[in-house]
Amino acid sequence: MSGQQEKRGLVRKLIDNSFLLIAGAVSALIWANVHTSSYQAFINFDLLSLFHHAPSAGHETAAEAHSHGFTLHFFVNDIVMALFFAIAAKEVWESLLPGGSLANPKKAATPLLATVGGILGPAIVYIAGTYFTGTHDSLGRGWAIPCATDIAFSYLIARFIFGASHPAIAFLLLLAIADDAAGLIILAVFYPQAEIRPEWLLLTVGAVLLTMQLRRSKVHSHWAYLIGPGIISWFSFYQANIHPALGLVPIIPFMPHAHTDLGFYARAERGRHDTLNEFEHFWKLPVEFGLGLFGLANAGVVMSSLGTGTWVVLAGLLIGKPVGITLLTLFAEKALKLEKPAGMDYRHVVTLGMIAGIGFTVALFVSVAAFTTAGMEQDSVKMGALLSFAAAPIAVIVAKLLGIRPLPLVNVDTPKIAKAA
Template sequence: MSGHEKPRGLFRKLVDNSFLLIVGALAALVWANMAHQSGSHSYHDFVHFDVTSLWSGGSDHHQVDATLVSSAGEDSDVEQVAQHGFSLHFIVNDILMALFFAIAAKEVWESLLPGGSLHEPRKAATPLLATVGGILGPAGVFMLGAYFTGTTIDLGNGWAVPCATDIAFSYLVARIVFGAGHPAIAFLLLLAIADDAAGLMILALFYPQAPIVPQWLCLTLVAMCGAMLLRRQKVHSHWAYLLGPGAICWFSFYQANIHPALGLVPIIPLLPHAHTDLGIFAREELDRHDTLSEFEHCWKLPVECFLGLFGLINAGVVMSSLGTGTWLVLAGLFIGKPLGITGMTYFAEKGLKLEKPAGMDYRHVVTLGAVAAIGFTVALFVSVAAFTVPGPIQDSVKMGALLSFAAAPIAIVMGRALGIVPVQPAADIESTEASTAAA
């Protein structure tokens, strides 16, 4: 993400831009559909493979699990344990993805620091209101669609799926549409960061894995106090915070039935960090060596690999799964996002007398709303959190999250149709002019 960065090879650039996630998702789609056509359960068996069976006797273990589930009933604690055990699905979605959300929380936290995009309320007010529109619009369109199709009972819990915006992919598409020097890029990044913060709260508040057990959150406070103590003792290594307070906090979330993938989030602001923010994707960040920055430097590449596994574990949907859930998610993203973002931006400007960034008009705002409709990573995660039982409903909603990639070509075509010209950064223009003059 940062400074005077050494030139990277093409593969590393692809990896840093979530290429592995795409590969994992495509591999899952191919595998699941081939298995479906041949009548095989190989993909399902892989996803739900219990790794403890490697040393505890696999077949007996699975037979015991099946017996426990059938005799205990769907809502029992035994069913929950038997369902995931220590499956690959549980390891990836509940443990490894905690590091993904920790890095997302780092970006949100740093954006609140001096120099960060959320630090100055007046500067951030319009994009923040646009973020609210980017949540209410998709949720409203989704729920209206569910009401008119008579699927509110079955699909209503998925209202938050189309609220997500994938920062990495949206950023890449926005650079194609607007150019790296356009103010719409900063607007989108601020909106996406705020959307991440809202997404973390939505997951915690609206998608507990079972009724919340609040007493376990006392252990979260203990973990946070432990992190503050380490910081007071000037402990620098992020490993001390991760393996100590981080592990305790994750366990407390798991026991409290708050999604454990959020388990590291409360610890992130307590790691020693710089007192200013250079901005998301700022190259100079690689030159920083505070604990929080070193945490990201250490885990950025592994997390990209974990995202590849996340795609492989979660994106295995057969093409016949297209259904009402798919169209509701896509309607929320492709219609609700642009409408919500544009509507709230208009309200901010005309109703509250706030300002859009200089150089942006409503052609840019509408197109930016289309770019923000790429939900993918977080939308896929929320799909699994909202519909915990595998089956046609979950698969149809997942398909909507996967097909949100279609927002990319739609946004590019929309930008061209509206006459939006990509803008180069001033530094790049000066460099080009200097090269031309020298030639």
């Protein structure tokens, strides 16, 4: 029995540490390079055809399936990922509550400025790269792709390099939370699906008001909020041409929630039963499986797609991230007289800046949002997002060269969800 429990524990640990996302991405890469046409037919498959009884429903072309709108790709990127971003928004919101990492301005100031560097640095390097290579007209729209940091993978690599109890871990997590918030804003403002139709946002206001009314009526079940105001808000984003994956974000702060934050990976949070935490507890595992589908539906890039887009994304992540984070931390300390956490020096700042260069999940998502039409541009920047895993071994080498040794490990939780922005 203990052996079965150990196996179940190992499986759950793998799931919590984004194994499904990696497996989906690797499977997509292999499939797309072995049989591109069947992979494209798979992601463009019309899910509504499953409910059709016409004999030809299973033999539609990819273009015909896509014209129906409700493809597997749409289901994953616009509906499943709405739950992913809702949980990301929940973490950002709670970090602003008393006890949260963003609640104390003095404590958060330096990492927040480092976050600005982690966004400006990659964007500047990316844009400069497109101008230098004469590809700004075709690739310039993707400037936000290297601004992302994959929080789960970055956290795992940081624990390996620094040890779980090092102050650099808290610095990185706080930076990543702020990066999440900035990523949500960037997606909403800079990557509309078409011309913004602001009149539809009145439905968003209505969804928020309905959420507040449900809360005043002491409705506890998260299903009431998800099926009612959640669907209304999602639909309003869809109709307004703002990416519907962000559609649940507006109602998150108004759902019944705890009034304090216990910390980003606090085990005690599992015992909280407010509506917002129960929402996360229920959807955490399904979203991990959804992220596996996300990897499968988005990472299918043929190797011949390596190109200028790949290199400018990688330059933004592997050069712009660590340089931007380091320079803005230096500015915060020297010009603004702010402080780094005790126990951190610039060896740690440079190293965590490199760790933050792992873009992957949200970088891949932004790639599709920036380049909505499949083709060489989209595939080349996707490849850059996937290859950003190179930041992990580079960070390990940088840490070795700088003489960084991990502090003794302590018992901390595994990531609650593989999120990043």
